[in-house]
Amino acid sequence: MYHERDVSLHLKYREEMWNILGEKVIPPKLFIKGRYIGGADEVIGLHEMGWLGKILEGTPTISNDCLCIGCANMGFTICSTCCGSCKVFINNGDNNNNECFLRCHDCNENGLVKCPICCC
Ligand SMILES: [Zn+2]
Ligand SMILES: [Zn+2]
Incomplete structure (x- = not known):
């Protein structure tokens, strides 16, 4: 189960992200269980090393379909x-x-x- 926040639709989302990360970063940025994981490259890297599944363990899997x-x-x-x-x-x-x-x-x-x- 995930929730996508489109920062281009809502300035407050972008400001919140910048506040949390302490710099003016560009999306996409992934957070899991409230913890910052990284951008696309970091997430692909984690996936290739087989760590992404472990990080996602215990998260709700209700379909977003x-x-x-x-x-x-x-x-x-x-x-x-x-x-x-x-x-x-x-x-x-x-x-x-x-x-x-x-x-x-x-x-x-x-x-x-x-x-x-x-x-x-
Ligand atoms: Zn709705
Ligand atoms: Zn209005």
Whole structure:
């Protein structure tokens, strides 16, 4: 069972990864049971040495094949507040052209919110 975090979809994921690893690294980076394993080269190396299976021992093996009906396993859905535009229309209630657009506070920089079904 794995969870993919697409850092290009959510700035906070990238910042979290940079914070944990202490430098501005480029994905893919693999973590197993919360421990940093490495990038693609390190993981392939571990696999070739037969260590990857040992590291994965004891991890849940629930299949990730079934698609989430909320997000198709993207982990994010389009913000319903702003429809992904990151802008919300505000009308102050009077008729003096006080209408304006504000930055939507419900979603991230890409107009996305975490999937409420699989990413609670
Ligand atoms: Zn929004
Ligand atoms: Zn989902």
